[in-house]
Amino acid sequence: MTASEPDARAPSDEADRYGLVGAPSSDELQSLSDLAASIFGAPGAAVTIFTATSEHRIGATGTEPSVCALGESLCTLVEIDDVVVVPDARRDPRLANHPTVTARPGIRFYATAPMRSPDGALVGQLCVFDHRARRTTATQRDALGFLAARATDILELRLRSGQLSTSLEELTEARDELARSNVALSHFAAQVSHDLRNPLMAVRANAEVLAGEPVIRADPELAAGVERIADAARGMSGMIHDVLSLAQEGGRPTVREVDLGELVDRVLLDLSPRIRQAGAHVEVEDLPVVPADPALLHSVLLNLLDNSLKFTRHGIAPQVRVHALARPGWWRICVTDNGAGIPPGHEHAVFLPFVRARPGEGVTRAEGHGIGLATVHRVVTAHGGRVGLEPAPEGGTCAWFELPVDQPATDRHEAT
Numbered sequence: 001m002t003a004s005e006p007d008a009r010a011p012s013d014e015a016d017r018y019g020l021v022g023a024p025s026s027d028e029l030q031s032l033s034d035l036a037a038s039i040f041g042a043p044g045a046a047v048t049i050f051t052a053t054s055e056h057r058i059g060a061t062g063t064e065p066s067v068c069a070l071g072e073s074l075c076t077l078v079e080i081d082d083v084v085v086v087p088d089a090r091r092d093p094r095l096a097n098h099p100t101v102t103a104r105p106g107i108r109f110y111a112t113a114p115m116r117s118p119d120g121a122l123v124g125q126l127c128v129f130d131h132r133a134r135r136t137t138a139t140q141r142d143a144l145g146f147l148a149a150r151a152t153d154i155l156e157l158r159l160r161s162g163q164l165s166t167s168l169e170e171l172t173e174a175r176d177e178l179a180r181s182n183v184a185l186s187h188f189a190a191q192v193s194h195d196l197r198n199p200l201m202a203v204r205a206n207a208e209v210l211a212g213e214p215v216i217r218a219d220p221e222l223a224a225g226v227e228r229i230a231d232a233a234r235g236m237s238g239m240i241h242d243v244l245s246l247a248q249e250g251g252r253p254t255v256r257e258v259d260l261g262e263l264v265d266r267v268l269l270d271l272s273p274r275i276r277q278a279g280a281h282v283e284v285e286d287l288p289v290v291p292a293d294p295a296l297l298h299s300v301l302l303n304l305l306d307n308s309l310k311f312t313r314h315g316i317a318p319q320v321r322v323h324a325l326a327r328p329g330w331w332r333i334c335v336t337d338n339g340a341g342i343p344p345g346h347e348h349a350v351f352l353p354f355v356r357a358r359p360g361e362g363v364t365r366a367e368g369h370g371i372g373l374a375t376v377h378r379v380v381t382a383h384g385g386r387v388g389l390e391p392a393p394e395g396g397t398c399a400w401f402e403l404p405v406d407q408p409a410t411d412r413h414e415a416t
Contacts, residue, residue: 029059031225253293
């Protein structure tokens, strides 16, 4: 290493950028700590992050979250480039005289893996410890390195999520101006996509891999922890999708003949986990072939069907019906549900960016940022169509959009 190269192993105040120093323990990181301890069959584990002077345990198993000076930490006594396993700390000259090792009972077994930021800086470690000496397998060591990398992904996702939330607050104050400025919003969306998608995809994909491991499936608590990680990633994925859709889908559609029946089937496949979770029944009647941009129309149907599954009444399983009405020169596509309905006077406002209607009494509170219906409005109007909400005859909401029957195709060579 030359004098001009930074020491990637040196702890830095950069770790505090994640906003976890002094904050309550993170559920996702706590789940990783519990999982690491279980994989090793050890009573203790911890996710730690470093500042220039301190070690902060932000997720701990078998011990409480705590703060200590770097000089008092076992972690800083071991030079770490990869997973390090110490079967018996009393026999290791680096650790043998440390107070946590010489105490009764003291730490005998110690394993640790580095957590590095995307630029290679050491921001923390994932450690496993026990009061008795033990040996490990290659599978356990690989798993510890894997979990440390996932902990870093969660930290990065938290950082980007906080930045996104701050940006959304600022955008709320400036929404009238941004409604007239597609260019500014496109730049914002491009930055969000770049900063969020890689760590998000890593968290989601690897959580799904973990969920399929026999050791996870056999333990309900561990399975629930992994599912919490996956749920957080899925929720963030929806937010990114909505932001990008709002910024990018207001342009000129690429029109071709679209079979709405096939498109709805694909949307329902995307929403199948939510449908199963809600115990929903979705009825799809015969739907026409319409001239439209298939990708943008997929976004419209995804948002409308997702709303029907989210905005429900407590104790009432969602009943959703998708059907079409032929009108002179138009097709009206309706998504009707038995859910919460729209408060009177909000039928038009909810199509504005960042506007959400407040749920009434007895209504399930759904998370969101008021972007989905704004995206629907932009896409449908870009097709020369209309969109609206009205009360359903049996209660709930009928969300509808109309598309012109005749619309010139812009990619005839791709039409099916």
